[in-house]
Amino acid sequence: MLVDFSVKNYLSFKETTTFSMIASSDKTLWDTNVIENAQDTGINLIKTAIIYGHNASGKSNLIKAMNFMADFVQNSTIINTDSAIKVNPFKIDPDCLNKPSEFDIR
Secondary structure, rough: OOOOOEEEOOOOEEEEEEEEEEEEOOOOOOHHHHHHHHHHHOEEOOOOOOOOOOOOOOOHHHHHHHHHHHHHHHHHHHOOOOOOOOOOOOOOOOOHHHHEEEEEEE
């Protein structure tokens, strides 16, 4: 169950950006849209989410970041440690080209 996903220095994400499934304190439609105390964690999670925004606002890049991390984890046992990881850092700032990309999932 996804709680949140964060990405930094990948594609269009220079700074840390987090996609969160944690429910707000708004009780509107709470009974149909929230999983209370999900898996005994004490965290209330929303059941569904929508990613929307203007063109070129990062929607597709967020999905690409999630897919990159999922693929990296699934294939981590066959990755050649002698070769560089083919990651796409934030290219507008030259300083970011030499910094690692970061992914965090809970």
